Amino acid sequence: MAIKIRAKAQDGVTTVKTLMNHEMETGLRKDSKTGEKIPAHHITEVTAEHNGKLVMTANWGGAISKNPYLSFKFKGGASGDKIKVSWVDNKGGSDSTEASIS
Amino acid sequence: MNSLRRKFIKTATFVGVAATTIGTGVLIPQRVLGAYVKAAFDAKDVNGALMASLGSDQHSASDAIKLKAPDIAENGAVVPITVSADMGNIDSIAIISTGNVSPLTSTYNLTPACEPFISTRIKMAKTSDVIAVVKADGKLYSTSKEVKVTIGGCGG
Numbered sequence: 001m002a003i004k005i006r007a008k009a010q011d012g013v014t015t016v017k018t019l020m021n022h023e024m025e026t027g028l029r030k031d032s033k034t035g036e037k038i039p040a041h042h043i044t045e046v047t048a049e050h051n052g053k054l055v056m057t058a059n060w061g062g063a064i065s066k067n068p069y070l071s072f073k074f075k076g077g078a079s080g081d082k083i084k085v086s087w088v089d090n091k092g093g094s095d096s097t098e099a100s101i102s
Numbered sequence: 103m104n105s106l107r108r109k110f111i112k113t114a115t116f117v118g119v120a121a122t123t124i125g126t127g128v129l130i131p132q133r134v135l136g137a138y139v140k141a142a143f144d145a146k147d148v149n150g151a152l153m154a155s156l157g158s159d160q161h162s163a164s165d166a167i168k169l170k171a172p173d174i175a176e177n178g179a180v181v182p183i184t185v186s187a188d189m190g191n192i193d194s195i196a197i198i199s200t201g202n203v204s205p206l207t208s209t210y211n212l213t214p215a216c217e218p219f220i221s222t223r224i225k226m227a228k229t230s231d232v233i234a235v236v237k238a239d240g241k242l243y244s245t246s247k248e249v250k251v252t253i254g255g256c257g258g
Contacts, residue, residue, distance in 0.1 A: 013217055026225070028203060044138040056216055059155075061143035063199060063207035065180045065223040072210075073217035 005099035007083045014077030014101055016048065018070050018085050021095075026062030041091055046070060049084040050077055077101050143206050148198055151206035152235060152242070155196055161235055161242035164189075169234040169245050178226040178251040185234040187218040187243075194237040195220050201230025201251075226251050 004019040020043065027040025046058040055074050077083075079101055086096035142154035149159035170184035185195055195210045195218070207224045218236070226232070226249060233246040 024225075050215070053215075055213055057211045058220075059138045059143075059209045059211075061204060061206055061208065063202055063204065063225045065225055069182075069221075069223050071184075071219075071221035072212075073219045074213075074215045075217060076215065 003085050003087070003095055003097035005083055005085055005097055007077070007081075007099060007101040009077045009079055009081075009101050013073050013075060014050070014081075014083075015073050016071065016083055016085075018048075020046075020068045020070075020085075020087060022066070022068060022087070022089065024060075024062060024064055024066045024068060028062070041089065043068065043087045043089045046085065046087045048072065049082075049086075050074060051081050052084075142209070143204055145204060145206060148200055148205050148233065151198065151204070152196065155206060155209050156194060156235065156237050156242060158242055161244040164236070164243035164245060167234055167236050167243060167245040169232065169247050171232050171247050171249050174250045174252060175226060176252050178228070178253060180223050181226050181232075181249060181251075182221070182223050183232060183234075184221040185219070185236075187236050187238070189218060189236065189238045189243070192216075192218045192236055192238045196235040196237075197222070197224060198233040198235065199224060199226045199230060200233065201226060201228040203227065 007014055007016045022043050023041060025038055025041040029038045031038055040062055042062040043060050048055045056072050058070060081101045082098055083101060084098045088094045139154050142151050145151035145154055152159045166188045168186045175181045183197055192212055197207045198205045199207055210220050229250045231246045231248050233244050235242055235244045
């Protein structure tokens with residue numbers, strides 16, 4: 001359930017790439033056997049912090065692909081700094097991982 | 103003695119109320135920055151989604167926004183999208199897929215530390231336009247690109 005984070009600082013800009021494990025169910029699909037709608041289950045909010053300071057938040061609907069990929073960039077950041085990425089979903093699930101800038 | 107006690111209670115209540123007020127005052131801006139607006143993601147049209155997420159549905163086309171998306175997506179479930187912008191004071195970016203039942207796929211709130219860059223993968227129901235909307239200095243700017251979605255993955 002962990003979030004994969006890769007962060008690299010170059011020329012004063014840190015690029016962060018993240019991969020999360022989540023089914024990202026839209027709520028529109030139907031179960032092929034029973035014909036019943038599969039309830040929506042997707043990440044609603046992603047937050048990213050650099051050394052404890054908020055950098056970015058993302059709000060997602062069900063139209064983000066399964067096992068979401070997200071990349072963003074911010075000014076500053078140095079090797080060894082902490083990057084923390086967290087998410088919460090519409091069913092109250094959550095995950096959070098901390099990594100260092102390489 | 104009793105009046106002293108009254109005074110103490112009064113002061114305590116006042117301090118309590120003041121603390122609560124200050125507390126909410128500090129909390130509200132943070133909530134707004136990361137708030138998940140369900141109505142925006144439930145909206146069935148582009149304007150409704152923009153109104154609910156970015157506070158306006160008026161957006162003007164801008165060359166300063168770069169939207170990278172494939173011409174043809176063989177798998178509509180995984181369409182890579184990259185948005186970058188050559189603008190200052192950007193506070194949010196929204197990615198819209200006009201052919202989806204609910205067009206708004208995602209919004210991003212960028213702090214001033216952020217570079218205007220977001221890359222992700224979205225689901226597209228059918229061939230349609232992808233619109234990247236950037237909110238900078240309180241105004242909305244957009245750029246769009248048509249992505250052909252071929253279901254079945256034959257590459258046609």
